[in-house]
Amino acid sequence: MDELGSSICHSDTNTNVCCTSFLFVPTQTMFTLLYPIVRIEQPYTEIFRNYVYENTNTLDRNIKLLPWHRVHNRKTILRSLTIQQCPDLFSKKLEISTEIFEEGHKNDLYDKILIKNKLNIFNKDYIWKVYTDYDLIKQYLTDQHYQLTDNIDQADIIFVKEQIQDFRYETLNNKLINQFPFENVLTNKELLALTARRWKSIYGASSSSSTTTIENDPYIESHGNPPWLPVTFDLTHELPQFAVYFQVNFY
Structure with missing residues (x-):
């Protein structure tokens, strides 16, 4: 979005335009198409768009709308999502969810028992x-x-x-x-981070790192990061946890 597009305010009820990404393949140029969804008759009418029109999850929707909240309301929302008040939010262990790892591979076929290939020995002239x-x-x-x-x-x-x-x-x-x-657990950056987090769920924290500042942070501890992995969030599934962590540690 350029200066015009990024200045369009959000509205749930007064939305009058919509923005859609458009890739012009011949020049590999990305555009944003802006078009009205209601009739705008009055000149100088302010335009609004709904930035989260497809999101029905109340918590996720509130987090995504934080940039359009006033500072006081923003802090109120985030401070209501502490470990003490929302323990279920921080007790979810995303890294042990098999559904996330199997998504996109439900139709894959592979041998349940490992079969070791025996490569044929070819002479040096084999093509x-x-x-x-x-x-x-x-x-x-x-x-x-x-x-x-x-x-x-x-x-x-x-x-x-x-x-x-x-x-x-x-x-x-x-x-x-x-x-x-399942090679995507290494080639997909979100799954790679979750795979690394499984290390802690399987082996636990090392004794040498248990007294560090990172390990003493309850938000990192609940997140399940091993001591050698920087704090990493999957923003598709852990956006609220990321917002709360940022509020507690950096705001």
């Missing part, structure tokens, strides 16, 4: 067939020991951008692939 959708690999993989193929079933090596969903041995056999099941 490996490679299936890929990377243009750079197609352009620069020119070594005589490799041959590109458009048939994935004939490939010895599969190197693709598209997420593989069937990791079963009976499907892949001895093919070499560039992915592994």
